[in-house]
Amino acid sequence: MSKPKSLFEKVWERHIVEEEGADKPAVLYIDLHLVHEVTSPQAFSELDARGLKVRRPDRTFATLDHSIPTLAPDADGNRPYVTAQAKKQVETLEANAAKNGLRLFGYDAENRGVVHVIGPEMGLTQPGFTVVCGDSHTSTHGAFGCIAFGIGTSEVGHVLATQCLAQRKPKTMRINITGALQPGVTGKDVALTVINTLGFSGGTGYALEYAGPVIEALDMEGRMTVCNLSIEAGARCGMIAPDQKTVEWLRGREYVPQGAAFDEAAAQWLTLKSDDGAVFDKEITIDGSAIEPMATWGTSPDQGAPIVRGVPVAANEDEERALKYMGFTGGEAREVEKVDVVFIGSCTNGRMADLRAAAAIMKGRKVAPGVRALIVPGSEWVRVEAEKEGLHNIFLEAGAEWRLPGCSMCIAMNGDFVLPGQLAVSTSNRNFEGRQGPGSRTVLASPATAAASAIAGHVADPRQFMQLESA
Amino acid sequence: MSNQEPVNSFSSRIVVLPEANIDTDQIIPARFLTTTTKAGLGKVAFNDWRYTADGSNKPHILNEIDPTEHRVLVAGNNLGCGSSREHAPWALMDYGFKAVISTEIADIFKSNSLKNGLLPVVVSPDIHDKLTQNPQQRVTIDLESCTLTLEDGTTVTFQVEAFARQCLLEGVDAMGWLLKRLPEIEAYEKTNGKAA
Numbered sequence: 001m002s003k004p005k006s007l008f009e010k011v012w013e014r015h016i017v018e019e020e021g022a023d024k025p026a027v028l029y030i031d032l033h034l035v036h037e038v039t040s041p042q043a044f045s046e047l048d049a050r051g052l053k054v055r056r057p058d059r060t061f062a063t064l065d066h067s068i069p070t071l072a073p074d075a076d077g078n079r080p081y082v083t084a085q086a087k088k089q090v091e092t093l094e095a096n097a098a099k100n101g102l103r104l105f106g107y108d109a110e111n112r113g114v115v116h117v118i119g120p121e122m123g124l125t126q127p128g129f130t131v132v133c134g135d136s137h138t139s140t141h142g143a144f145g146c147i148a149f150g151i152g153t154s155e156v157g158h159v160l161a162t163q164c165l166a167q168r169k170p171k172t173m174r175i176n177i178t179g180a181l182q183p184g185v186t187g188k189d190v191a192l193t194v195i196n197t198l199g200f201s202g203g204t205g206y207a208l209e210y211a212g213p214v215i216e217a218l219d220m221e222g223r224m225t226v227c228n229l230s231i232e233a234g235a236r237c238g239m240i241a242p243d244q245k246t247v248e249w250l251r252g253r254e255y256v257p258q259g260a261a262f263d264e265a266a267a268q269w270l271t272l273k274s275d276d277g278a279v280f281d282k283e284i285t286i287d288g289s290a291i292e293p294m295a296t297w298g299t300s301p302d303q304g305a306p307i308v309r310g311v312p313v314a315a316n317e318d319e320e321r322a323l324k325y326m327g328f329t330g331g332e333a334r335e336v337e338k339v340d341v342v343f344i345g346s347c348t349n350g351r352m353a354d355l356r357a358a359a360a361i362m363k364g365r366k367v368a369p370g371v372r373a374l375i376v377p378g379s380e381w382v383r384v385e386a387e388k389e390g391l392h393n394i395f396l397e398a399g400a401e402w403r404l405p406g407c408s409m410c411i412a413m414n415g416d417f418v419l420p421g422q423l424a425v426s427t428s429n430r431n432f433e434g435r436q437g438p439g440s441r442t443v444l445a446s447p448a449t450a451a452a453s454a455i456a457g458h459v460a461d462p463r464q465f466m467q468l469e470s471a
Numbered sequence: 472m473s474n475q476e477p478v479n480s481f482s483s484r485i486v487v488l489p490e491a492n493i494d495t496d497q498i499i500p501a502r503f504l505t506t507t508t509k510a511g512l513g514k515v516a517f518n519d520w521r522y523t524a525d526g527s528n529k530p531h532i533l534n535e536i537d538p539t540e541h542r543v544l545v546a547g548n549n550l551g552c553g554s555s556r557e558h559a560p561w562a563l564m565d566y567g568f569k570a571v572i573s574t575e576i577a578d579i580f581k582s583n584s585l586k587n588g589l590l591p592v593v594v595s596p597d598i599h600d601k602l603t604q605n606p607q608q609r610v611t612i613d614l615e616s617c618t619l620t621l622e623d624g625t626t627v628t629f630q631v632e633a634f635a636r637q638c639l640l641e642g643v644d645a646m647g648w649l650l651k652r653l654p655e656i657e658a659y660e661k662t663n664g665k666a667a
């Protein structure tokens with residue numbers, strides 16, 4: 001019998017064009033390359049300088065998400081760009097896509113949106129694929145059993161020119177999450193707990209596989225949230241074995257095979273799982289039943305804690321510095337964290353399931369006085385679906401803003417940002433100093449927690465606003 | 472054609488930023504990423520550490536030193552975590568740095584740095600202490616032997632992935648290396664049902 005293999009190894013081996021050696025990396029084939037306006041211009045320039053064109057336009061898809069305004073254009077169709085340079089960046093991608101024959105999901109496309117939201121949504125992302133993008137949260141696509149990772153602009157150029165990357169095989173780590181989640185606990189809380197357990201660089205050098213009953217029970221949106229945040233523990237990528245849920249989620253989407261061909265593909269997808277006895281370089285277990293709604297209190301995503309336990313007391317100098325930046329002393333209850341801004345959106349939590357969770361809490365309630373709540377759907381498809389369900393009305397009636405899709409306050413480069421000193425509860429993925437605007441302070445949490453915090457006016461455990469069935 | 476000039480051996484004074492977990496949002500804040508070129512990012516390297524909101528200088532070491540004299544950045548543990556933006560090494564190089572030293576350097580940042588000729592050097596905590604305790608010192612970095620020599624004469628080796636090292640030493644260009652493999656890539660596509 002052949003040696004048992006992990007999910008990662010199975011997918012990796014299928015994409016090796018040339019094996020790695022002591023003095024050379026492997027040549028890894030890339031099935032899907034997603035491109036956006038921010039990390040691609042210099043890569044296209046490199047191709048131009050060499051007289052090259054994009055080698056596989058059929059495997060390369062572009063979208064506008066990072067630097068685009070989330071406010072509607074004016075009567076003349078002018079978009080409220082933050083700077084002329086942002087406009088130029090968008091136009092540069094439009095020109096590069098046209099020149100190379102790439103499909104660009106631009107302003108007129110019904111599928112435009114945040115790159116990691118639209119890939120799965122259209123079925124561009126398929127189990128067993130290798131997926132790359134010049135964006136570190138490419139790990140999101142690992143929820144479908146893909147090896148999916150972020151690359152720099154030089155590598156964007158490599159993939160555009162050759163559809164391949166020079167790569168070393170990372171180590172593997174399996175994270176088993178046992179038990180069952182308590183009511184009111186979501187994929188985001190699982191992810192923040194995993195990062196808190198591993199530490200900020202605990203995943204460096206590893207490809208993660210998430211497994212166990214908690215992961216199996218999560219819906220695809222929750223799995224995407226978990227994989228999305230792998231990079232925040234330093235990991236190269238995170239993956240989850242495809243199962244029947246994955247198959248049903250993908251069925252009928254635009255770019256997956258249709259009819260009998262789909263069932264054939266699906267049968268093959270379901271073989272993509274770690275064999276019994278597969279060996280990992282590291283394996284850890286987390287008790288899923290003990291996970292509670294989480295919120296970060298510091299300036300890196302691993303600095304999080306269950307909301308009910310309050311702000312922790314600093315254990316070292318780094319934590320002291322983080323607390324100081326956030327304006328906490330440590331040891332206080334989270335109620336003292338008065339909220340100025342709430343941001344619900346991003347590739348971490350900007351999908352339908354996320355907006356539904358937020359709406360369930362905001363329904364019939366009002367955003368606390370003085371709080372600015374910004375709801376930004378992850379894609380046009382999400383925006384339209386949410387409007388069909390009337391979620392936008394729930395948000396608007398609660399006093400929140402309802403925007404057009406984009407990265408928005410996740411990266412704060414399009415004009416949506418948090419003011420100096422303000423505290424934001426965000427469903428995005430990074431709480432670094434100034435990430436949401438110079439001097440901004442960020443608390444990362446789930447959509448339910450963000451919505452609850454908007455209503456309460458301070459960081460709040462969402463369970464107080466939920467009708468939970470007693471467990 | 473080559474991506475960059477070959478890198479080999481050089482000596483320089485260091486500059487120490489002792490903070491741990493310096494992420495790429497600190498190295499270059501996102502609002503400067505609307506650029507469509509690589510040029511000129513040095514002036515916004517560590518922008519929010521160096522300037523106030525109105526653009527005037529804050530008292531910060533990077534505003535005080537002569538960048539042509541200080542080509543080696545020594546940072547606290549876990550440098551370069553966060554975003555995959557290659558703008559981070561571009562900004563550091565445009566400022567004047569040729570190498571960065573830490574006890575741990577994030578994966579994507581490391582790989583992005585190597586592709587641009589910015590040398591990431593990972594050292595043990597005691598060597599790191601020796602560097603930060605004498606922040607005025609001059610060090611020598613030699614890529615051929617993969618050694619770092621401190622002012623007190625201590626010499627340690629560091630690791631650089633073999634292929635990246637060869638690219639740097641010989642000015643080999645990684646895209647050219649991949650382009651040479653196009654026949655193999657086409658063969659792979661055919662065998663695996665991935666041809667266009």
Ligand code: SF4
Pocket residue numbers: 065066114115116135137346347348406407410411428429
């Ligand atoms: S939403 Fe945030 S993390 Fe996601 S792609 Fe946009 S900027 Fe990157």
